[in-house]
Amino acid sequence: MIAIGVVALVLFAALATYSPDDPGFSFTGSSTVVHNRIGPVGAWLADVLFFLFGRPAFLLPVALAASCWALLRRGRSEPGSHMNTTVRIGGFLLVLIASCGLTTLHWQPGLLRQTAGGVVGSLVGKGLAAGLDFLGATLLLIAAWMAGASLAFGMSWFSVMDRVGAWVWDGIGWLRTRGASARDAAEGRERRQARQEAVKSEQKKAALRAPPRIEPPAPLFEKSERAEKERQVPLFDPPRANELPPLKLLDDPPPREALYSAEALEALSRLVEMKLKDFEIDAEVVAVQPGPVVTRFELRPAPGVKASQITSLAKDLARALSVLSVRVVEVIPGKSVMGLEIANEKREIVTLGEILRSKAYDEMHSPLALALGKDIGGQPVVADLTRMPHLLIAGTTGSGKSVGLNAMVLSLLYKSTAEHVRLVMIDPKMLELSVYEGIPHLLAPVVTDMKQAANALRWSVAEMERRFQLMACLGVRNIAGFNRRVKDALDAGKPIRDPVMTQKAADDPSIDQSQIVDLTPLPYIVVVIDELADLMMIVGKKVEELIARLAQKARASGIHLVLATQRPSVDVITGLIKANIPCRIAFQVSAKVDSRTILDQMGAETLLGHGDMLYLP
Numbered sequence: 001m002i003a004i005g006v007v008a009l010v011l012f013a014a015l016a017t018y019s020p021d022d023p024g025f026s027f028t029g030s031s032t033v034v035h036n037r038i039g040p041v042g043a044w045l046a047d048v049l050f051f052l053f054g055r056p057a058f059l060l061p062v063a064l065a066a067s068c069w070a071l072l073r074r075g076r077s078e079p080g081s082h083m084n085t086t087v088r089i090g091g092f093l094l095v096l097i098a099s100c101g102l103t104t105l106h107w108q109p110g111l112l113r114q115t116a117g118g119v120v121g122s123l124v125g126k127g128l129a130a131g132l133d134f135l136g137a138t139l140l141l142i143a144a145w146m147a148g149a150s151l152a153f154g155m156s157w158f159s160v161m162d163r164v165g166a167w168v169w170d171g172i173g174w175l176r177t178r179g180a181s182a183r184d185a186a187e188g189r190e191r192r193q194a195r196q197e198a199v200k201s202e203q204k205k206a207a208l209r210a211p212p213r214i215e216p217p218a219p220l221f222e223k224s225e226r227a228e229k230e231r232q233v234p235l236f237d238p239p240r241a242n243e244l245p246p247l248k249l250l251d252d253p254p255p256r257e258a259l260y261s262a263e264a265l266e267a268l269s270r271l272v273e274m275k276l277k278d279f280e281i282d283a284e285v286v287a288v289q290p291g292p293v294v295t296r297f298e299l300r301p302a303p304g305v306k307a308s309q310i311t312s313l314a315k316d317l318a319r320a321l322s323v324l325s326v327r328v329v330e331v332i333p334g335k336s337v338m339g340l341e342i343a344n345e346k347r348e349i350v351t352l353g354e355i356l357r358s359k360a361y362d363e364m365h366s367p368l369a370l371a372l373g374k375d376i377g378g379q380p381v382v383a384d385l386t387r388m389p390h391l392l393i394a395g396t397t398g399s400g401k402s403v404g405l406n407a408m409v410l411s412l413l414y415k416s417t418a419e420h421v422r423l424v425m426i427d428p429k430m431l432e433l434s435v436y437e438g439i440p441h442l443l444a445p446v447v448t449d450m451k452q453a454a455n456a457l458r459w460s461v462a463e464m465e466r467r468f469q470l471m472a473c474l475g476v477r478n479i480a481g482f483n484r485r486v487k488d489a490l491d492a493g494k495p496i497r498d499p500v501m502t503q504k505a506a507d508d509p510s511i512d513q514s515q516i517v518d519l520t521p522l523p524y525i526v527v528v529i530d531e532l533a534d535l536m537m538i539v540g541k542k543v544e545e546l547i548a549r550l551a552q553k554a555r556a557s558g559i560h561l562v563l564a565t566q567r568p569s570v571d572v573i574t575g576l577i578k579a580n581i582p583c584r585i586a587f588q589v590s591a592k593v594d595s596r597t598i599l600d601q602m603g604a605e606t607l608l609g610h611g612d613m614l615y616l617p
Helices: 002-016 040-053 055-074 081-106 118-153 157-208 225-230 262-278 307-311 314-321 352-356 401-415 450-474 479-491 499-507 532-538 541-553 575-580 592-599
Strands: 283-290 294-301 326-329 338-343 369-374 380-384 391-394 421-426 524-529 559-565 584-586 614-616
Touching: 002 040, 002 055, 040 055, 040 118, 055 081, 055 118, 081 118, 157 262, 262 283, 262 294, 262 314, 262 338, 294 307, 307 326, 307 338, 314 326, 352 369, 352 380, 352 401, 369 401, 391 401, 391 592, 401 421, 401 524, 401 559, 421 450, 450 479, 450 499, 450 524, 450 532, 450 541, 450 559, 532 541, 532 559, 541 559, 541 575, 584 592
Parallel strands: 391 559, 391 584, 421 524, 524 559
Antiparallel strands: 283 294, 294 338, 326 338, 369 380, 584 614
16 A cells, blocks of 8 residues: 555656656657656656646546555455456546547647647547547547546446535525525614614604603592591481491502602603614604503604504514503594503502592482493593493403402492392302392392293393383383483372273273372382303303393383303304493403404403403493
8 A cells, every 4th residue: 555655646746747858758858957856767657648648647646546545444355346446447447538538629738749638538539529520529528437437436426416416405505594694684783773873863852852741640539528428427317228338338549659750651651662663663652641550652653654553563562661461552532642551560459449439420420320440541430321221241260350340239339229229130150249138229139040040031021011111101211201200290299100000900800909009210220140151051042032122122111231251252242132232341351352252343352450441332
């Protein structure tokens, strides 16, 4: 192996330092100085090889070096290696001959005295060119060269193409990765530059424009006259059975704490604008309204910015601002701005006593006043069930639905006595409404058996029909007109006999005249169903028809429905029920489809829970 390596080096040095002036095999030379580094032997050897093979003679030392390397790696002869060596030598000779022919056809001799491919190249190249033309000879020699290389190196051109293809594919992937990284880096630089420019422009704008208007927190509610009167303890008058329960039974609200300072709200406004700018949306915060649970930022979008663009970024904004959720209000009634509601870090506890002691609740003269809580700005919200005239409530488990329903029932009890309002309660859970068992407002014990619930609804429908007959006989249109007519007659000392019973007695002589009584004012009746889904599951279509009849006709007769469910699906809140109950309250729900079912719009799925609600009057 060492000898072969030395021969390869000597041969390469002789060929590399060849000079046409040196004496050799084909030329005696006129100079006595030998330029070849190997001496006269090297000059003679180089001349012989270039004479025979031309430029491809350099393949000989390369082949010897490759053989030396192969022997060094193999270390010893393997079975069948002599046959392999013969094949490899034959392949190398084929490569050498094809290279000589190609060199003769395509290269100039240069310093060589013969053709660029030597004598062998002249014989092969010119001979093939004479018979096959230049192009045919070139193609045949290339094919011979490839076949010889395959034999000499023991390789398959298919595997070579597979490997080259894999390298090309890896190179393309690397270029794509580099291109994507370059694009990401360029986008990052553009974003940083845009952010810096936005900060600079924002600083310039902040120096010129006025800060956003910070709405002051809602003041403490002005206490009603009833609350002031109850502070005076009666000394001589004993409590009467038909008196309203005292407000002192309810806890006072906890002391109010300052949630945000004006500076913090202004800084938060700038942060909101900056985060919107990151999403390529130009908007200006013109006002901030802090509330007990959420803070509303009033946004004025730049011209050309659609409301849907901001709405679609609600989750991204919540993540960017590090808050639980962000709710986008596309339209604020009476204003040309959008609303962005962000949850406060500390929420204020809204107590029922605070609402019932408010002037808004006391000044509502309707016997069916419902205390709903506080609005965004912290003002009390009190609704009139007679104007609704029915209410549908939905919310998932733990959203505050049952607490809200109990607050509404208590607001009825604190507003009206049993002479003015009566209740029919249906409680499939047997827990939520059973605490009201025994109060004078109940027309019947709390219904917990679903088989009896249908009977309670049938009685309500029959009572509705009876009231319609009475109102028709007196020529009035609603229960308020009926009660006014009856009360005026009683005050005048001329009570009105029951016209329905009088007609029945005239048609049936067996009815005793003593059974005919004088008319008295009719109380309002509120039918409260705590879990409509369970009722619909057990009783089904029959209950749906009864509820639909009451919802369609019972308003004028003074019968109102309050329906609550924790599963606002279309098989519970059917189209027939929704069409007749336009007033709805949605607590937090689990999916957008539930929000659409109860409110016909999205939004309830982004509520915070714990009594947070959307009210659709």
